[in-house]
Amino acid sequence: METFVCAGCGRIYLEGAERCGHCGAEMEQRQASGRGVVYSFSSVHMGAQGMPTPYLLALVELEEGGRILARLADDASEPSIGDKVVFSGLSDTGPVFRIL
Numbered sequence: 233m234e235t236f237v238c239a240g241c242g243r244i245y246l247e248g249a250e251r252c253g254h255c256g257a258e259m260e261q262r263q264a265s266g267r268g269v270v271y272s273f274s275s276v277h278m279g280a281q282g283m284p285t286p287y288l289l290a291l292v293e294l295e296e297g298g299r300i301l302a303r304l305a306d307d308a309s310e311p312s313i314g315d316k317v318v319f320s321g322l323s324d325t326g327p328v329f330r331i332l
């Protein structure tokens with residue numbers, strides 16, 4: 233999968249922008265395997281408008297380093313910290329990973 237990494241603060245984005253939305257530094261395009269592990273997660277019961285709840289939101293630590301916030305696929309059972317996940321696509325509400 234294609235990622236955009238901030239040269240300043242190291243934040244990882246999946247959608248390109250010229251500059252980091254957090255610190256304003258330039259972005260660097262980088263390919264990532266799409267594999268990672270669940271660093272932490274929570275079940276969201278009060279989501280943004282129009283989002284069916286509950287859903288699982290996870291902080292995924294990518295194989296190449298760095299963490300991104302992503303939704304876990306709907307069919308995910310209760311995940312555990314350290315579960316292996318793989319990128320499954322970008323949804324209207326951001327990246328989605330599924331548990332391997």
Ligand SMILES: [Zn+2]
Pocket residue numbers: 238239240241242243252253254255256257
């Ligand atoms: Zn930044």
